[in-house]
Amino acid sequence: MAFVTLQNVTYKYPLTEKPVLQNINLQIQEGEFVSVIGPNGAGKSTLCYALAGFVPHFFKGEISGEIEVDGKLSSKSTLDTWVLNVGLAFQNPFNQISGAKYTVFEEIAFGLENIGVPRDEMKKRVEDAMSLTGISELADRSPYSLSGGQQQRVALTSILVMRPRLLVLDEPTSQMDPIGTREVFGVVRKMAEEGMTVVMVEHKVEWIAEFADRVIALKEGQILMEGKPNEVLTSDLLTENGFGVSRYTSTAREAKKQGLWKKQNLPVTLDEAVEGFKK
Amino acid sequence: MHERLSFHIKRDSFLHSLNPLTKLVLTLALILIAFTFPYYWTPHILVLAAIIPLSLLGKVFREFSVTALRLIIPAAGFLFLMQAFFQPVGTDIIFKFYFLDMTMESVLFAFRNAMRVFVMVSAFTLFLVTTHPSELMSDLTRRGLPGQFAYVIISTLQILPQMQAKAQTIISAQRSRGLDTESSFLKRAGSLIPLIGPLVFGSLVEVEERAIAIEARGFTSKQVKTSLHEVPDTAFDQFLRWALLVFIIISIGLNLWLS
Numbered sequence: 001m002a003f004v005t006l007q008n009v010t011y012k013y014p015l016t017e018k019p020v021l022q023n024i025n026l027q028i029q030e031g032e033f034v035s036v037i038g039p040n041g042a043g044k045s046t047l048c049y050a051l052a053g054f055v056p057h058f059f060k061g062e063i064s065g066e067i068e069v070d071g072k073l074s075s076k077s078t079l080d081t082w083v084l085n086v087g088l089a090f091q092n093p094f095n096q097i098s099g100a101k102y103t104v105f106e107e108i109a110f111g112l113e114n115i116g117v118p119r120d121e122m123k124k125r126v127e128d129a130m131s132l133t134g135i136s137e138l139a140d141r142s143p144y145s146l147s148g149g150q151q152q153r154v155a156l157t158s159i160l161v162m163r164p165r166l167l168v169l170d171e172p173t174s175q176m177d178p179i180g181t182r183e184v185f186g187v188v189r190k191m192a193e194e195g196m197t198v199v200m201v202e203h204k205v206e207w208i209a210e211f212a213d214r215v216i217a218l219k220e221g222q223i224l225m226e227g228k229p230n231e232v233l234t235s236d237l238l239t240e241n242g243f244g245v246s247r248y249t250s251t252a253r254e255a256k257k258q259g260l261w262k263k264q265n266l267p268v269t270l271d272e273a274v275e276g277f278k279k
Numbered sequence: 280m281h282e283r284l285s286f287h288i289k290r291d292s293f294l295h296s297l298n299p300l301t302k303l304v305l306t307l308a309l310i311l312i313a314f315t316f317p318y319y320w321t322p323h324i325l326v327l328a329a330i331i332p333l334s335l336l337g338k339v340f341r342e343f344s345v346t347a348l349r350l351i352i353p354a355a356g357f358l359f360l361m362q363a364f365f366q367p368v369g370t371d372i373i374f375k376f377y378f379l380d381m382t383m384e385s386v387l388f389a390f391r392n393a394m395r396v397f398v399m400v401s402a403f404t405l406f407l408v409t410t411h412p413s414e415l416m417s418d419l420t421r422r423g424l425p426g427q428f429a430y431v432i433i434s435t436l437q438i439l440p441q442m443q444a445k446a447q448t449i450i451s452a453q454r455s456r457g458l459d460t461e462s463s464f465l466k467r468a469g470s471l472i473p474l475i476g477p478l479v480f481g482s483l484v485e486v487e488e489r490a491i492a493i494e495a496r497g498f499t500s501k502q503v504k505t506s507l508h509e510v511p512d513t514a515f516d517q518f519l520r521w522a523l524l525v526f527i528i529i530s531i532g533l534n535l536w537l538s
Contacts, residue, residue, distance in 0.1 A: 049491075052495065054491055054494070054495075058490075058491060058494065079494060079499070080494075080497070080499045080500050080501060083494065083495050083496075083497055083500075084497065084500070087495065088491070088495040089495075090488070090491070090492075092488060094485075095485050095488035095489050095492060096488070096489075096492040097492075098430075098434070098489075098492070098493050098496070099433070099434035099437045099438050099441075099489065100416075100429075100430050100433045100434050100437070101413065101433075102411075102412070102413055102437075105507075106413060106507055106508075109507040110493075110496055111496030111497050112505070112507075113504055113505050113506055113507060114426075114496060114497035114498050114500050114502070114504055115497040115500050115502050116500070116502035116503050116504055116505050117505055118505060119505060119506070119507065119509060122505065122507060123507070126507075144437070144441060155492075158496060159495065159496070162496065162497070
């Protein structure tokens, strides 16, 4: 049985006319790393909120269908217990700083304090999580004195430290440089290999192709396409629907028209492109 | 400015090592005794025999005297002048300034009140300087203060400077598009109106996101919260708190009995 199941989920925010999510059917296996792509307003963030329980428990609005994680139904749970299983980090790092803590170390411990983790275990878990995401040297800094990218790492670490079974990330690398992005994808991949299920909204398709197990393309609140990263990210359907694709994909697509790309499949990453043009 | 958002100064001293609640009780005791103990020179003695030695004990005498000179003494001095001139007590005029009279009684009265205010503000300053806000809040939460209450206090202290910085950013952005911020007062006041929208609405959106962020980290969890910092509470702390409480009761009791 799937670890995450969405069955006919349709959702409308209290003040909107049209549903933001329409008839979403989705199954995700335990330990799978799923990436969600889509243009603005496609419902990516709403999908994240739905998985993390904030839709509908926090935002209210009208929901139909069922969301099930780890055998529990969202509709029959309360938000304070749901968040123990599902962790959420979102885009704007500044607003994810609790504001109640004076150092990064304390900031990351905040969630563990809330759920009553004993002090010794708490310190160990915070230290481990910080070394995993590479922010150990920031421990004594004020979270407000950090750069956007550093704050995003702190936000990610603050959720990882709580060890959720399902990790939901909404553009967690939007303010990071390429090196930082790569490291975050690496960390997320590692968590997935250790059995954490990951749903990550991202625009950086080259990294998705390299690290994710599956890609879901959302458009206007519906699933347009889903499948293996290379199949989805190189599909003509995406380009026709105005999705951004990797520059290697579009280059090879043009090259194919001119007869310069001999392979059947288009590339997403630089390595695949180099490999394909060598032939 | 971003790195230092509280009054707290980190030192290794006896006063720093006391339990936050003990220091809070000590602060309240100093203030209540200064205001209620029925002996004229009480606040003066407290300053010389308690506040100054405590600031030395806390190794913050230098910072404390700077604050006292710059902030507390001017405020207390102003209060002294106001009361010395306007308090209608006594007949023995010792100083006259046009229609304003100063009598011996009013001077003594004003002097004591100024010293009381001095004790109050300086005791609180000492408390804030030697107590880390996180420690205070973890200790009070452990004793049963609701977590939400502690959160509101600490986050307000931290978020105010952030909002200030944001207002500055908005002003700079608008000024670069031709907003007038340097002519007459009325004009400037008028030109501030368009700044209020982004600041207020922006802050409301932020509040919603922050609520989601802390909720995602188990803020409303029904588990008993734990705390990262171990806040010491020794037998000496408890003894001191009870002793201070006894002093407070005696002081208030004497005050009521003699009046």
